[in-house]
Amino acid sequence: MTDVDTDSNAKAYSVSELAFALKRTLEDAYxxxxxxAELSKVTHHSNGHVYLTLKDDRAAIDGVVWKGSVRNLSVRPEQGLEVIxxxxxxxxPAGSRYQIVIETMEAAGVGALLAQLERLKVKLQAEGLFEASAKRALPALPAVVGVITSPTGAVIRDILHRIRDRWPCRVIVWPVVVQGETAAAQVANAIARFNALEPGGPVPRPDIIIVARGGGSVEDLWAFNDEALxxxxFAGTIPLISAVGHETDTTLIDFVSDRRAPTPTAAAEMAxxxxxxxxxxxxxxxxxxxxxxxxxxxDRRGRVQNAGRALARVPDLVEMxxxxxDLVASRLGAGLARNVAAHETALVRAGARLTPMLLQQPQRIRAERLKGVGERLTASLERSVTLRRNELNRVCARLIPSLLQRPQQLQADALSRIAVRLRPAVDRGLERAGERLTSLGKLYASxxxxxxxxxxxxxxERPDRSLVREGGSLVSGESVRLxxxxxxxxxxxxxxxxxAAAAAPKPARPAKPAATPSAQGDLF
Incomplete structure (x- = not known):
């Protein structure tokens, strides 16, 4: 181990000091x-930040968009998008890397915008927003037409002039800006508010909506390519016609709307x-x-005439x-005479058989039958009376005095037994009634x-004697009764x-009386 040379005048920085010095230098200079550049490695973090890489054909630099700046970006960061x-x-400092903190982002050119638009179209088409089955039919006779466009310019004048010439109806104009960062949000809000109107309300609900704007560049019309719009x-219920730009201009709203018009004037004609x-x-x-x-x-008259010719004439029918x-009437007299003669012959034949003895025979037979029945009835009545008399005598013989007094003795014995059981039952009933009366008294007291x-x-209580249960139901100045x-x-x-009431001293609270045996039943 060698000693450190202390003769050098160069200051020894720590790693942190050097790293943060470089950080300040870069931030001051840039x-x-x-x-x-072109975006790559785009990552939308769960905390709202966006991490990405900016690159060209020879270099790359890391970038970050903090959560507070994401909402201010003109375009959504996506892989392969060319931006400025x-x-x-x-x-x-922790990784010895430099990066750019992005504050604004916009598409670099038409090519990038169109590429982004194509990706969005593919996404929405896959979700079914462009399906023909989802298109709504336009009303044939609209009473109210809603127009969403700029209140200034030739577009609104052309639409109003065309509708006035073709069809007298009410036109409601919702003014919006049709270019810039806020245009898409304003148009979407206008569509949503039109669809939220209730039928029969103070503001009439449109039968059809026209979204119109004049021609312009791709950047000018870019607000109508917004996904939220x-x-x-697509979510609206009122049929919508899009008339954005000229006939050659196409925006995303044209694919979702129910009908696309080449010009605002054509939209008024469609509506x-x-x-x-x-x-x-x-x-x-x-x-x-x-x-x-x-x-x-x-045709019906001809049919009736043809049918009439096929029918017979009335005089012919009457003559027949x-x-x-006449034929039947001529034969009626002879027929009646033959009928009278036949009946007369039959009457003479029957009268020859009717003798007095023949007429009296049924009466004689019935009289003999009646006499026989009367004789049998008399004998039967006599036998019946004799039998009833004998039976009555036998019954009277059995009714001795002891037998007549027996029911009275049985009733007396039954009354004695009932009297013996009655008093305990009455005592028990009175006892139960007293207990019930005591419990009812306690319940009443509670x-x-x-x-x-x-x-x-x-x-x-209120003046009408209704009970006040909550203080919130009373209003200031209301009279009550305590x-x-x-x-x-x-x-x-x-x-x-x-x-006087403010100066009056508060009355002393009376002491709580001691519980007595007689008051212990009051549990309230």
Missing amino acids: GFVRLR VTGKITTY ARTV TPVLSELRAGIADLSARLHRGGGRMVE AGQRF VNPDAPLKRGFARV IFADQAREATIDGTPTS
Whole structure:
């Protein structure tokens, strides 16, 4: 081991001193730098920070975006995105590395923006936001049209002028900015607020929404490529027409909307019908209806005439019926005469068999039968009376005085036995009734609302004698009634005390009386 040379004038730094000196030097010399590079190794940490690497074809530098600066970035950091960042150069002393703390980030050019847009389109398409089955049909006759656009410029004037010429309806304009960092959020908010309106409310709910903006560069229209805006359009329930830019311009909102219009004027034409064309169409349909009705009437008339020609004439029908009637009437007299003669013959034949003896025979037979029945009935009644008389005599012979007195003796014995059992039963009933009366008295004493008043409590009632259970239900200035054990007093909630009441000394609290055996049953 050799001794350290102490003759040198060079100061010996510690590692920490050197590291932090270099850190301060870099931060002072490069406190603000602007870099154009490609992102790689992008990591979104769970604590909100973003760690990444900025590189070109010959070098690379580590970068970090603190959580507070992430929300201010113009683009979301993604692998392979070409960006322009601003920040300051600093070091990481624990690892002897230098890095850039990024404060702002924006896409480096159109190519990077389009690449980012393509990746977002693929993502949303995979989620089903572009499916044709999710598109809503536009209303045929909208009563209210909602327009989301800038309140200044030619776009809103063109839309209003076109709607006024085509279809008289109400137009609600929601003013927003259509370019810049806040444009996407304002347009999304306007769409969400339109969809949140209730039908029949003070502000009418639109039947259709138009999102419009004039032409511009890709950067000018970039607000309409926002992912949150696209999801808001997809989640809405009102049909939406996107009219952003010119016919050759395409934004993300065009794929999610229910209909895309090449220009704002075309969007107004898609949203509204032409009133004059509707009137002409109605007039044409009315004329066709009248012509069709006329042809139908003529057709039915022809059918009726053809059917009428196939039917026989009324005079022919009447003449044939008259002829048949005359024929039947001519044969009626001869038929009646033959009928009378036949009945007369039958009557003479039957009358020859009707002699007086034949007519009297049934009466004689019934009289003989009645006489025989009467004789048998008399004999039967006599036998029945004799039997009943003998039976009555036998019953009377058995009814001796001892037998008549036996029921009275049995009743007396039963009453004696009942009297013996009755007194203990009455005593037990009275005892149970006394116990129940005592328990009811204790229960009454426990639930008596006036019992607590004797112990210093008071009951609060409203003027209508309803009980106040919570102090929160009373309002200042409300009159109440305080019920004490001896009397009731009126009071006002949060009222100002009188001078006499304020000066009056507080009454001494009476001493708690000792419990007596008679009061121990009061448990309230």
